[in-house]
Amino acid sequence: MSNQQTVEPTQVVEVETIDSVPEDLESRRRFLAKFGSAVFAGLMAPAVLSKEFTPPVEAAEASPSRRFPDVPVRLPPAIELDEESSVIDRMLADLRRALEKRQRGEKVRFGMAVDLQKCTGCRACTVACKAENVTPPEVSYNVVLEQEVGTYPNVRRVFMYKPCLQCGNPPCTPVCPVGATWKREEDGIVVIDYDKCIGCRYCLTACPYGSRFIDLGKSYTDPLQPYEQIASPEYGENRVRATGQSPVGNARKCHFCLHRIYQGMLPACVETCIGRAIHFGDLDDPESLVSELIAKRPHIRLKEELGTDPSVYYLL
Amino acid sequence: MERQNRLLVSLGWTVLLVVTAVGLGAVVIRAVRGLGVTNLNYIVPWGLWVAFYIYFIGLSAGSFLLSTLIYVFGYKKLEPIGRLALFSALIALLAGLFFVLIDLGHMERFWTVFKNRNWWSVLEIEIHFYVLYIIVLLAELWLLMRQDLIRCAQQGTDWRARLCGILTLGSRDLSEASAARDWRIVRILGLLGIPIAIGVHGGTGAIFAVVKARPLWYGPLFPIIFIVSALASGAALLTFLLAFFAGRGLDPEQRRDLVITLGRLTVGFLLFDLLLIWSEFSVGIYGGIPEHVEVLRLIMFGPFWWVFWLVQLLFGAIIPIFLVLWPPTGRDPRVVGLAGLMVVIGIVGVRLNIVIPALNLPVLPGFHEAYTMLPAPTQVVPALTETQIRTVTWLVVLAAIVTLGIVAAIAWAERTGRPAYRQALGVAAMVSLFFFVLLLVLRVAGTSAALGVSVADLTRTPIGGVFGRTEVRSYYTPSLNEWLSSMGLIGLSIFLFVVGYQVLPLETHEGH
Structure with missing residues (x-):
């Protein structure tokens, strides 16, 4: 409790600028406690709490059947598309x-089309x-993934970006002994509940496709540098890694940056791709870019x- | 002689206690520091501990199924080992569960498997089988010991009698009728226990068999292999226990007879197991699906080829089968008991080869190079040179051959009836066996990443040329902590077993 109170004054100012602050005191307490537990609270909090990384706060409230992020969805700006419009x-x-x-309660199916x-x-x-x-x-x-094809002078390298493929019929979810991982019906993304996962690694x-990993509790730096102690915005939960605490010891996987999608942003890899090779969108929407590319281009x-x-889908 | 024996026993206890203490220390380190102390990684997420887990579950299911021969099918000849079989099944199951526990990324959440349900998970189904199985085991054991426990409680006033008194759970009935009733219930429990025990180990096989991502595992043969090898290891364990420790009160002739019967049973199961392994390998190689063949090649000619050829086949199957079936050696209960021990050890190799090689093959071409955060084996400075490791390897082969030769010599001496030679050769055989085990340990230690040895250097092996070499490297060798923790848990289980054996009335003759 004392921990929360010492952190509160510095935090409140930041938090109040965020539009999705919980109204009732109890949930706010818990929200603050999450940040309060961070070692770097004073130093790093402003960066973490910047507008970009706003966590969908309600999601942090663990409900029996957790649905992250149980959002205040934030839509991307309405853009007038024309001939000149970028892929982004x-x-x-x-x-x-x-x-x-999704806001109307309809289902979507997020997917990707990767232009090899x-x-x-x-x-x-x-x-x-x-x-x-x-x-x-x-x-x-x-x-x-990288493979060399052919022999000099007829040689080339093939590169293949591989995230989690968010299978329609994932082999990794039925094996979980505690039901800590499942495919979300509403958007087709396969997620992990870090608080349920016991770390048996059956799903790995x-x-x-080798899309699941085990967090062995290792770190890049020793002593730990602040940038390794930033809270991860995954699932809108803002967890800071620490020995014995989830997600350390858990299975981890790509979730198409769920926390970004519902804040109106593209997954980080899609947004950053310099060749615009990764296309992201709703596979069930016949007008989406991914649907169009899959229909027009040969793919595997x-x-x-x-x-x-x-x-x-990989476009050839 | 008596004094020597006592010395040997106290030496045994000391070694056991030291190993257990050090090992449990390693378990504590693992609990505090997390999975980072292992060499597990995203390519090989299951390793030594999972191999030991299925090993002990197999020992348990095998012992139990053997006990049903007595209590369900009325094979009375084996009755003297019935309780021992059930008790070792119980301890082996506990050992298996210890290994699952320390393998979890979040050990403190193990109990949530009873809270968070996913009925479609084989692992979840298995956990329920384990619970049912423990209940059946405890019930059967209690019913079988009940009258002896009552007698034990009535006979003395020391702590053992008091313990017996507590364990009777208030039962006082010593009548023949109640004994007959116990037997009837045990028979029903045993009958229920058969599908449960098959579920316990066949289901453990199914954990692997349903994984379509791994061609070696995926298939209907796998659960069956698990059950058969479980029967082999269970029978072998009881052969060994009976030959050297249990059954003291039995008539020597009866005991000898029993050991040999159990030895033959073991060999029967082993031969069936070998047939299944042959089926698995020949069909896999014939099929020629790259992901499947590569794993089989990795088992046969990869860095750990010797686990397959030397531990699993030579030490764990061929020599024991030979020892049991060849009349000159097969008549000596001690040799048969030794053969049992060899099978029990050899099955560890089977389990290791089930778990690790199938995972070691990266799931997609180039996956192992795509992300280079794995400790690169080639950058590790070898503690032993390749030549040294190879020398040790060859010495292992040599020691195995010498052991075989000496055993043959014993048999020959027996046939020609020169007892003086026999003793000398017996000692020589033990020494040779010791060196074989020592060299194997060296070989293991020598390739352990904990000692900083490059496994990449080991891909070219002495007999790798027979079918061509595999260039797949090994991504996992157990870390020092994994070895020590395993030894600790095994030590703890042996300790529990010995204590239980000393305290509980597990021998049928007691009190009769």
């Missing part, structure tokens, strides 16, 4: 439509993801024969 604008418009559908011709193998997506989700060593929600063995999905029905 198009995807933001798609996202706006998808979120509007455009990927340069720069790995900005991997870096952006690490920065966004503050993932430790040996956890990387997306990776870029069950994923045919990984290990389709396993019946996993992945939501990530």
